[in-house]
Amino acid sequence: MSSDPDLFDIPGTTVFTGVQTRKGYHLNQFCMSLRSAANRARFVADERAYVDEWSMTEAQKQAVLNRDWNAALAEGGNIYFLAKIFATDGTSFPEAASIMTGVSVTEYTAMMRAGGRSPEGQRSIREGR
Amino acid sequence: MARITAGLAASHVPAIGAAMDHDQVGTEYWKPLFDGFGWTRQWITDERPDVVILVYNDHATEFSLDLIPTFAIGCAETFTPADEGFGPRPVPVVEGHAELAWHLAESLILDEFDMTILNKLDVDHGLTVPLSLMFGQPAQWPVKVIPVLVNAVQYPPPTGNRCWLLGEAIARAVRTFDQDLNVQIWGTGGMSHQLQGPRAGLINTPFDTAFLDRLTTDPAALRKIPHLEYLREAGTEGIEMVMWLIMRGALGENVKELHRHYHVPASNTAVGHIVLQNLA
Numbered sequence: 001m002s003s004d005p006d007l008f009d010i011p012g013t014t015v016f017t018g019v020q021t022r023k024g025y026h027l028n029q030f031c032m033s034l035r036s037a038a039n040r041a042r043f044v045a046d047e048r049a050y051v052d053e054w055s056m057t058e059a060q061k062q063a064v065l066n067r068d069w070n071a072a073l074a075e076g077g078n079i080y081f082l083a084k085i086f087a088t089d090g091t092s093f094p095e096a097a098s099i100m101t102g103v104s105v106t107e108y109t110a111m112m113r114a115g116g117r118s119p120e121g122q123r124s125i126r127e128g129r
Numbered sequence: 130m131a132r133i134t135a136g137l138a139a140s141h142v143p144a145i146g147a148a149m150d151h152d153q154v155g156t157e158y159w160k161p162l163f164d165g166f167g168w169t170r171q172w173i174t175d176e177r178p179d180v181v182i183l184v185y186n187d188h189a190t191e192f193s194l195d196l197i198p199t200f201a202i203g204c205a206e207t208f209t210p211a212d213e214g215f216g217p218r219p220v221p222v223v224e225g226h227a228e229l230a231w232h233l234a235e236s237l238i239l240d241e242f243d244m245t246i247l248n249k250l251d252v253d254h255g256l257t258v259p260l261s262l263m264f265g266q267p268a269q270w271p272v273k274v275i276p277v278l279v280n281a282v283q284y285p286p287p288t289g290n291r292c293w294l295l296g297e298a299i300a301r302a303v304r305t306f307d308q309d310l311n312v313q314i315w316g317t318g319g320m321s322h323q324l325q326g327p328r329a330g331l332i333n334t335p336f337d338t339a340f341l342d343r344l345t346t347d348p349a350a351l352r353k354i355p356h357l358e359y360l361r362e363a364g365t366e367g368i369e370m371v372m373w374l375i376m377r378g379a380l381g382e383n384v385k386e387l388h389r390h391y392h393v394p395a396s397n398t399a400v401g402h403i404v405l406q407n408l409a
Contacts, residue, residue: 116332
């Protein structure tokens with residue numbers, strides 16, 4: 001693990017370092033394939049068969065099939081790649097964010113319209129600020 | 130002689146493009162955001178730039194994890210709007226300025242900035258949303274565009290100081306191009322936002338406001354902001370703000386702030402916009 005330990009000190013955050021890229025390479029390349037309409041159609045027609053074409057771990061495949069975005073991030077997924085699945089599903093970024101933050105989309109959207117999530121207490125786990 | 134007359138910055142949230150493409154501009158949600166760009170649309174109509182050097186980051190569109198250039202420059206004749214997973218945006222094909230782009234690429238590399246040269250590039254919302262914000266929905270874009278791409282997906286992006294220095298080198302290269310061109314440079318992305326994980330939705334208006342202020346009052350301080358500070362204060366995706374420093378570095382010491390707009394939220398993001406006249 002060569003990454004700066006401070007990168008692990010931010011609450012609720014996975015920084016997309018080389019460690020994550022090594023772990024998530026095939027997951028993210030699968031996501032990238034959904035930029036093609038033909039591939040999106042094949043994925044939608046039989047999701048399990050489509051993900052089985054990729055050298056992903058079972059945990060990565062389950063994260064995709066369950067649309068468990070936090071699990072996908074933990075397994076090396078990057079948000080801009082995962083966004084190709086959102087787009088395929090017709091899921092908006094706020095909808096996906098509401099799932100990742102564990103609130104309803106109504107609550108999440110209301111938080112954003114009220115100015116977003118405050119950085120207070122969200123900067124550092126170690127320093128509690 | 131080509132000259133950089135102005136620098137401009139704007140966020141490039143995909144939902145802004147979707148709002149324009151789906152006729153949502155006048156809605157209660159979106160109107161306050163778009164109202165802040167009215168001044169700029171009139172100004173840019175009067176300014177009539179020939180070329181925009183448009184600094185943005187690709188969002189896993191042209192570049193997968195197979196190839197991740199830190200700095201790249203689009204030297205093609207045209208750039209096609211990309212399918213990012215929901216079909217291409219219904220916006221015009223982007224016309225490049227290959228002659229100036231190649232001059233920049235050659236000059237920058239000899240000036241020790243090791244650019245990746247792109248002779249084929251599909252452009253995503255990072256490039257097309259700022260064009261839509263400034264020019265609306267024309268049948269053809271009224272400027273030629275030179276895309277300058279910065280990695281902001283794989284950690285780490287280039288440092289803010291490195292971005293600033295690239296901006297200075299871009300300005301040197303533009304000055305030695307032997308055509309009478311009115312060139313603008315745009316920095317895009319930001320401001321504070323985090324799209325991922327349980328901390329998604331982070332917005333830091335004091336940080337963003339200070340950043341906007343310092344573009345004119347203390348730009349040297351912006352060069353020293355470490356990546357960890359962007360991540361903690363402005364969110365994992367807020368680190369895109371390093372791209373604004375390429376724009377600022379390409380302007381002279383003396384700039385005048387002509388216009389500013391700040392609005393929360395567009396989807397998950399704090400939208401910032403500034404127009405700087407290059408006085409030096």
